[in-house]
Amino acid sequence: MKIFYTKAALSKNLKTIKPSKKIGLVPTMGALHKGHLSLIEQSIVDNDHTIVSVFVNPTQFDNVSDLKKYPRTLEEDVNLIKSLNSKVFIFAPEAEDLYGGDVVSRKFNFGAIANEMEGKHRKGHFDGVGTVVSLLLKAVKPTHAYFGEKDFQQLQIVRKLVEIEQIDTTIKGCPIVREQNGIALSSRNKRLTQEQFEAATLISQSLKEAKKLFKTTSINKITNHIKAKFNASSHLELEYFEIANVKTLKTASRKRKGNEYRGFIAAFAGEVRLIDNMALN
Numbered sequence: 001m002k003i004f005y006t007k008a009a010l011s012k013n014l015k016t017i018k019p020s021k022k023i024g025l026v027p028t029m030g031a032l033h034k035g036h037l038s039l040i041e042q043s044i045v046d047n048d049h050t051i052v053s054v055f056v057n058p059t060q061f062d063n064v065s066d067l068k069k070y071p072r073t074l075e076e077d078v079n080l081i082k083s084l085n086s087k088v089f090i091f092a093p094e095a096e097d098l099y100g101g102d103v104v105s106r107k108f109n110f111g112a113i114a115n116e117m118e119g120k121h122r123k124g125h126f127d128g129v130g131t132v133v134s135l136l137l138k139a140v141k142p143t144h145a146y147f148g149e150k151d152f153q154q155l156q157i158v159r160k161l162v163e164i165e166q167i168d169t170t171i172k173g174c175p176i177v178r179e180q181n182g183i184a185l186s187s188r189n190k191r192l193t194q195e196q197f198e199a200a201t202l203i204s205q206s207l208k209e210a211k212k213l214f215k216t217t218s219i220n221k222i223t224n225h226i227k228a229k230f231n232a233s234s235h236l237e238l239e240y241f242e243i244a245n246v247k248t249l250k251t252a253s254r255k256r257k258g259n260e261y262r263g264f265i266a267a268f269a270g271e272v273r274l275i276d277n278m279a280l281n
């Protein structure tokens with residue numbers, strides 16, 4: 001396992017890899033867990049070399065406290081990757097090195113998908129994600145790059161990004177890894193108290209319930225039912241519950257034959273913001 005702290009050191013090493021070899025990139029913000037490991041393991045299966053980037057990207061945070069308190073555990077991350085006993089490289093640059101100057105977002109035109117849900121509630125978030133993912137893809141030039149469906153909207157944004165920028169990397173989406181109690185694994189879970197962690201099961205339970213109701217009940221009724229459940233919770237504050245068309249990510253008001261739908265939730269447990277989603281049909 002090698003770790004590179006600068007683009008120059010990474011680039012020097014990448015030059016030693018034959019052009020015929022496949023490279024997989026797994027972009028992360030660190031504080032690695034089994035969700036990240038599932039992406040890394042998929043990359044190991046698909047590619048000759050895997051690079052995991054560990055970089056807490058300042059430009060995608062609209063909340064200073066969230067950025068400050070984001071868990072940073074590089075030493076543990078390195079040990080976890082070592083334990084895989086595979087040839088995985090870590091790329092952990094400083095912001096100025098990765099950005100090559102001012103640490104600011106570019107502006108993208110991702111279309112309507114960027115204005116829904118996370119785009120609506122975290123101003124500038126997807127410009128920040130687009131900027132850093134573009135920089136990472138250009139630094140590594142991977143054959144494949146891996147993103148989790150936990151951040152389903154982000155995955156669609158990244159697919160759009162490679163199309164707009166004509167980047168020759170195949171984007172692979174990976175299923176959500178959950179705790180035994182159903183909670184989607186997330187680095188931010190580390191910030192939850194035991195009580196909040198237990199209360200947070202309401203998020204995945206609500207999505208499961210929405211899935212169960214989806215065949216028989218109107219979208220409106222399901223939405224009201226889920227919102228009422230969150231209103232009754234003393235630990236969680238719902239930011240949004242949406243049932244959206246998977247293609248457009250627009251909130252759906254009526255089910256249409258042939259369309260796929262997902263339920264999406266963002267909720268706060270104290271200061272910690274959690275997201276999750278689930279296929280409904």
Ligand SMILES: Nc1ncnc2c1ncn2[C@@H]1O[C@H](COP(=O)(O)OP(=O)(O)OP(=O)(O)O)[C@@H](O)[C@H]1O
Pocket residue numbers: 027028029030035036038039146147148149150151174175176177178184185186187188189
């Ligand atoms: N539970 C999970 N299952 C599958 N993929 C995941 C899971 N959690 C994170 N990922 C994916 O790992 C990649 C890196 O995510 P990131 O480092 O932001 O971790 P995270 O757990 O999503 O943290 P947070 O949501 O607290 O920011 C993203 O593509 C993300 O979708």
Ligand SMILES: CC(C)(CO)[C@@H](O)C(=O)[O-]
Pocket residue numbers: 027028029055057060129132133151154
């Ligand atoms: C893709 C990503 C690594 C960009 O900073 C981040 O948004 C994440 O971890 O999902």
Ligand code: BAL
Pocket residue numbers: 060061151
């Ligand atoms: N996992 C998505 C990154 C973020 O919340 O900023």
